[in-house]
Amino acid sequence: MKKIKILVINPGSTSTKVAVFENRVSLIEKSINHSSQELSKFASLNEQYDFRKMIILQWLNESNIDVNQLDYIISRGGLIQPVTSGIYQINKKMIEDLKSSTLKHASNLGALIAHDIALQIGQKAYIADPVVVDEMEDIARISGHPNYERKSIFHALNHKAIARRHAEMMDTEYNKLRLIVAHLGGGISIGAHKYGRVIDVNQALDGEGPFSPERSGSLPVGDIIRDAFSNKYTQNDMLSNVVGNGGMKAYLGTNDGKEVANRITEGDNHALEIIKAMAYQVSKLIGEMATVLKGKVDAILLTGGMARDEVITNEIIARTNFIAPVHMYPGEDEMLALAENIFLMHNGKLGVKEYI
Numbered sequence: 634m635k636k637i638k639i640l641v642i643n644p645g646s647t648s649t650k651v652a653v654f655e656n657r658v659s660l661i662e663k664s665i666n667h668s669s670q671e672l673s674k675f676a677s678l679n680e681q682y683d684f685r686k687m688i689i690l691q692w693l694n695e696s697n698i699d700v701n702q703l704d705y706i707i708s709r710g711g712l713i714q715p716v717t718s719g720i721y722q723i724n725k726k727m728i729e730d731l732k733s734s735t736l737k738h739a740s741n742l743g744a745l746i747a748h749d750i751a752l753q754i755g756q757k758a759y760i761a762d763p764v765v766v767d768e769m770e771d772i773a774r775i776s777g778h779p780n781y782e783r784k785s786i787f788h789a790l791n792h793k794a795i796a797r798r799h800a801e802m803m804d805t806e807y808n809k810l811r812l813i814v815a816h817l818g819g820g821i822s823i824g825a826h827k828y829g830r831v832i833d834v835n836q837a838l839d840g841e842g843p844f845s846p847e848r849s850g851s852l853p854v855g856d857i858i859r860d861a862f863s864n865k866y867t868q869n870d871m872l873s874n875v876v877g878n879g880g881m882k883a884y885l886g887t888n889d890g891k892e893v894a895n896r897i898t899e900g901d902n903h904a905l906e907i908i909k910a911m912a913y914q915v916s917k918l919i920g921e922m923a924t925v926l927k928g929k930v931d932a933i934l935l936t937g938g939m940a941r942d943e944v945i946t947n948e949i950i951a952r953t954n955f956i957a958p959v960h961m962y963p964g965e966d967e968m969l970a971l972a973e974n975i976f977l978m979h980n981g982k983l984g985v986k987e988y989i
């Protein structure tokens with residue numbers, strides 16, 4: 634049977650990851666990091682569109698991959714309406730929703746770029762397990778005021794991929810496990826997975842949770858409201874303190890975890906204090922999710938780029954391993970998970986869902 638060639642696109646807040654797969658095998662991959670300084674040149678997310686598309690096309694060109702030989706294009710999906718887990722063909726409605734989304738995240742650009750390249754070569758484009766996969770229980774949606782519902786916005790693709798990988802390692806199935814998955818990337822999300830469903834998770838974009846390399850996470854809400862009406866700040870100033878220029882970036886001037894790790898090795902005590910505070914906040918939310926699972930937790934899984942950093946992971950392990958064994962899955966399985974979605978669909982083992 635002819636092998637299929639798949640272009641996989643994954644724009645994140647601190648990187649653009651690209652890969653070309655032949656069936657389930659990665660032929661070539663690249664992760665292009667974006668410093669906060671580089672991204673600050675763009676006044677809005679939409680302005681990053683040409684830049685992110687160009688680096689993908691340039692990389693394909695440098696890698697001698699002819700776009701016309703691609704059979705499928707798939708991207709990590711962005712902030713569309715809440716959906717169930719699965720693979721979706723990119724359609725007109727999805728494009729419209731992405732273009733008009735009030736919430737902004739780099740993953741919104743992925744589907745737009747994938748759609749564009751697919752149109753150019755006469756193929757179809759897809760997304761799978763976008764950041765709005767919603768499996769929350771009703772009780773978890775209640776925030777504290779009826780005007781504000783808690784929302785499921787998180788690294789759904791990697792949460793599910795790592796949880797499935799862990800189940801395979803343990804010689805069992807994802808839908809038989811009770812897991813807490815903590816993705817430590819540009820954003821940080823911590824979810825309670827109960828028998829294959831993420832029944833609670835922090836809104837990891839601009840909602841709540843631990844601070845991250847570029848996000849503030851939960852902030853004292855009264856102080857925020859007073860600042861917002863003080864005439865000292867624009868709406869964009871306030872929003873950028875929450876996403877883009879919050880968290881580690883605000884405290885240490887960088888969104889780059891590797892740079893901070895080097896500073897700590899060189900004896901920077903302030904950097905150490907901030908990183909320990911981030912690990913402390915992650916641990917607290919893991920504790921919260923343990924109560925969501927009523928204390929019956931099979932394992933805690935740490936994943937994402939920052940899970941490569943032992944200062945962070947050791948701190949989290951020390952604070953949470955009384956709950957359940959902590960397993961490390963540094964980096965992400967997103968590229969493979971996306972390619973696998975296409976492979977299974979191509980072979981008729983996975984149905985495509987329609988976005989409506």
Ligand SMILES: Nc1ncnc2c1ncn2[C@@H]1O[C@H](COP(=O)(O)OP(=O)(O)O)[C@@H](O)[C@H]1O
Pocket residue numbers: 644645646647648817818819820846888889890891892894937938939940941942964965
């Ligand atoms: N070895 C490492 N040590 C510390 N931080 C790291 C390491 N590798 C990656 N990171 C950090 O992880 C974060 C990015 O994680 P990632 O999961 O790739 O997120 P995103 O998809 O948001 O770009 C960045 O802050 C990056 O600097």
Ligand SMILES: CCCC(=O)OP(=O)(O)O
Pocket residue numbers: 644645646647738764786787788818819820821837838
């Ligand atoms: C919007 C939730 C997903 C997220 O934060 O992804 P990154 O860490 O890649 O920015």
